[in-house]
Amino acid sequence: VLTDMGFTAPRLPLAALALSAVGCASILLTRHIDRRRRLPLSAAAHFKWVRKHFSNVERRAELNLAVEMALECGKAIMLSAGARVQWKDDNGIDPCTATDEANEALVMKAIAQAFPTHALIGEEGSAKAGCIPSLDTETPTWIVDPIDGTQNFVHGLPLSAVSIGLCVYGRPHLGVVYSPHLDELYVGVIGSGSFLNGRRLYGDGCEQVGQAMVITDVGYERSPTGIKRMGAVTASLLGSSVRALRIIGSSVLSVCCVASGRASAFYCGMYEKDCPKPWDWCAAYVIANEAGVVFKRLDGSAENAARAFDVMDCPSACCAGSEVLAHTLQTMVREAMTSA
Incomplete structure (x- = not known):
């Protein structure tokens, strides 16, 4: 292969080329460069x-x-x-x-x-x-x-x-x-x-678990009971053929991913120790709520207009880009937690 420098580069196996292409694609996706929408490349410079x-x-x-x-x-x-x-x-x-x-x-x-x-x-x-x-x-x-x-x-x-x-x-x-x-x-x-x-921003509107990218967080719980509960929820989702299940390690960014349509849903707080705190929810809740994201409690308490979702007192929760998926995920997680 003739390069700009005038010498021949060694030929790479197709597998190596494929991996290289995937790596490059991953970098571009990670940077979220969207040329079609022409998003600003610097939030600091263009705010x-x-x-x-x-x-x-x-x-x-x-x-x-x-x-x-x-x-x-x-x-x-x-x-x-x-x-x-x-x-x-x-x-x-x-x-x-x-x-x-x-x-x-x-x-x-x-x-x-x-x-x-x-x-x-x-x-x-x-x-x-x-x-x-x-x-x-x-x-x-x-x-x-x-x-x-x-x-x-x-x-x-x-x-x-x-x-x-x-x-x-x-x-x-x-x-x-x-x-x-x-x-x-x-x-x-x-x-x-x-x-x-x-x-x-708008949520992705996904209604089916089988078409959903779902994010969760394992938090700090390491007891046998807590691990069993988290495993039961994971098994329930995988058994329902969830399209993808991810952990990114930031509740704030997870909710923002749902708000931006990069993910379909997020759930967390399956154990008391891991319940999100006000600083995990406050800013991200506004961003997601304005994008049409639906929030649900997971703790089994009665939901009403005054207590449906309280950033100061929310033991556990899920959110999704549609009411249908939020309700489905809420039910699945609750049932799996109860059976564990």
């Missing part, structure tokens, strides 16, 4: 679309600050490979890094200066206090996860995100999620839609 799409929202100042802080924290993540790790549990499963703490401090300081009457809830601050503060429905409250997917971050797997959400009157009102390794900025505001790098 003026936020002001365009949300020019009439009531809390523009809060939204602009959330975007600026998310991008700033994203830069810190990219510059902090090999950060010092501390462990929140005795088993060395739940990590905290200096970057987590620095990011949270940065966001909290900026919010406190800009909005001194607002309340603040952060993952690392709550961990140190040993409890999650209650949500005052009369006070606008920010809920922050400085790095979601910290295990991925610690191990150098480029699947982590900054999550900044704002609750108003006790309900999630706006959400900003930034995935720095993919340079993807998700933004949603209640009543105004949600967007990824300027592209309007």
